Amino acid sequence: MSRTTAALDASLPDDWEELVTTAVLGTERRTPAGAGRGVEAAAALLDAAAAATVRRRAGLRPAPAAERPEPAPEDPRPALPAAAARRLAMLLADRPGAAGGGRRGTAPDLMELLPQWLAAANARGYAPPPAVLPALLDAARGRTDLRPAALRFAGPRALWLARLNPDWRFALRSAPGGGTSVTDGRDPDGTRRLWQEGLFAERVALLTALRSRDPAAARELLAGTWATERAEDRLMFLDSLRSGLGPDDEPFLERALADRSRNVRATAAELLSALPASALAGRMAVRAGACVAVDRTRETPALVVEAPHECDADMERDGVVAKAPAGRGERSWWFGQLAESAPLGTWSRRLGGRTPREIVALPVADDWRSELHAAWCRAAVRQRDPAWSRALLGPPSAPEAGGPGAVSLAERAKLLGTLDPAERAEWVAGFIETHGLSEAFQLLGVCAVPWAAPLGRAVVDALNIARDAGSYPWSFSGVMGLAERCLDPSEAGRLDALLAVPDEPEDASPGAGGYWSEAFQRLVTTLRLRAAMLAELSPPAP
Structure with missing residues (x-):
């Protein structure tokens, strides 16, 4: 080390920012202490910077060792056959291209085959090769439609990886408790703690999973905190009761009819109307039945409709929305809600014992046909009634593509879903x-x-x-x-x-x-x- 460098080493503070500032300004404007001017000052600055760099690198205090993560859990499922493992790697390596058949060329769109591959692998109970888990999680991250099947196939090791990589945290949100077994019935305290302390997405996932296994336990969990939940959260939680909906849910849903949120009341009423034996369905049957009758004075019997003249407080409590959308008549709006909420069995008793097909075939006076048939379509879908769906769809060869009752392709698709x-x-x-x-x-x-x-x-x-x-x-x-x-x-x-x-x-x-x-x-x-x-x-x- 030169005499000048030794002097600088003793006189200059080991301040990296100071050295950088001197270099930016230049040694002619800011000469280091103890150094001459010109070339000597520049060399002294570079020597000091080199010495400071060595000290900075050598003088770091070692950080505390990070806690070693627990080993990944074992996956007890059988391993994929070798050929299937190679196929999965090929599917995951493909990049999404143009959608559907609009693309040119003869090569298959491999990403569009991945959902089917996952469904087949899950049906056979296979476990994935550990090496493909990162690519599988990346694919699920980019496509939400893949997540349920991908996470089921990925198994417990995917959740272990998700805790180590923020990009894969969606996997933790999709599994109640981040993969804990709180919904298997063996940890009621853990279930209750997650319900009370978990994030909203975790609570929704927990309620949905528990509802599929034990509907009564899920309902009781929700009832315990119902009064303290936010309105938007109550709506989402209530929607989870669609799975496994049954007569035992009626008392809770009846109480929800008095909720301060209009959307919650409407959802509770919709769920109750899907239970034909519920008290609400009975009340709607009386109201809707009073609006429709058979006019036998005509040469051909026809249905006549007399829509309600007001929406009273009891109707509103049962989920009827009083304010009609823009461009819609109030009376027809009220009538449609009553007709779609009444049990479909009501109409056969009300209309002379006719079958659904015979009822749908009746002419409807005064241009009420579309309104009445559209309401019956919604009721058939809600109540999962195949006989009414068949009647409203009509024969597929009918000249009118809309069928005798369906008013749109979307409604026909929903009716088909009940068959x-x-x-x-x-x-x-x-x-x-x-x-x-x-x-x-x-x-x-x-x-x-x-x-x-x-x-x-x-x-x-x-x-x-x-x-x-x-x-x-x-x-x-x-x-x-x-x-x-x-x-x-x-x-x-x-x-x-x-x-x-x-x-x-x-x-x-x-x-x-x-x-x-x-x-x-x-x-x-x-x-x-x-x-x-x-x-x-x-x-x-x-």
């Missing part, structure tokens, strides 16, 4: 054969996956007809995307004849034939990939 999967698929297949695919997209979304054979054939035949007609191909991209995910993989062999580029009619969209060929090739490739996925997840025969 068993086989009947639902058969109805939608008949609808497609009569009305084509353009009206059916929303209805396809409520059909069970994989599609039943009649529905799959109807979709493929309709796509083939559209191709041969030279239709604008991108109009069917959404249906093609659904077919890739929902068509039974066994249908792949039937599609081989559709892979060639068809002859294009003169009025066809330019390039339509090539698009159709690509789309069908992608469909076949995807179906065969799905078949391979399922085979890889199936244990070998003994």
Whole structure:
């Protein structure tokens, strides 16, 4: 070390900020103490900075050692077969592209197959390879629709990882207690403590999980703190009672009808009206029945409607909203709420013992048909009544695509949801054969996956007809995307004849034939990939 450096080492404070300031200003404007001017000052500053750097690095006090995390819990489920593990890694490595069948090329959209793969793996009870857990959590973080299946498949080790990485904290919020077993009935104190002290999302998850296992215990937990909850929280908690709703819930819901929040009262009334034997349903039956009668003085019997002239305090207490939306008549608004809340069994007794199909077929006087049938649609969905749903849907081949009662595609889709999967698929297949695919997209979304054979054939035949007609191909991209995910993989062999580029009619969209060929090739490739996925997840025969 030079004499000048030694002097500076003794005279300069070991202040890094001071050294930086001197360097920024320059040694000509701010000469270090004990140093000459010019080159000597600059060299002295650099020597001091070097010495300070060494001291800073060597003089750090060691921090206390962090507590070593507990080992990750064991996952007792059987390991994935090797081929399935490789397939999962491939699916997770894919990046989302364009949605549905609107993309070009013949390569399958692997990210769209991940939900099906997870569902199949969960059904078979497999555990994931530990190495894929970070990618699986990243995928679930980016797609909320994946989270329930992904977290179920990931198992307890995912929660262990989530405590170490803030990016994966959603996994802790999705599991009551962050993965504790408070809902298995063995830790009532832990359940009560989490309910009283947990974050809102944790409490919702806890109540939902407990409701699915023990509806009475969940209801009692909610009743214990009901009076102290915020209105918006009471609404969310009350909504969880939809799962496992039964007659035992009626006393609690009746008390909720007196809640100070209008939204809470309306939700309580809706839940009570889904219980046909409840006292509220009985009161609504009396009110709605007084509004509808059969006029037998006409040549053909018809229904006549006399809507209520006022919304009294008792109606409001039972969930009837007095103020009508803009553009809606008050009387029709009140009547619709009464009719949708009355038990559907009321109408057969009230209207001469007629069946739902006979009641729906009756003409309705004075333009009340749409209002009455729309209310019955809502009631059929709420009460899960397949007989009324069939009557309101009508035959799928009816000339009017809306059916005798449904007023929109969305309502038809909800009505279909009350039917068993086989009947639902058969109805939608008949609808497609009569009305084509353009009206059916929303209805396809409520059909069970994989599609039943009649529905799959109807979709493929309709796509083939559209191709041969030279239709604008991108109009069917959404249906093609659904077919890739929902068509039974066994249908792949039937599609081989559709892979060639068809002859294009003169009025066809330019390039339509090539698009159709690509789309069908992608469909076949995807179906065969799905078949391979399922085979890889199936244990070998003994």
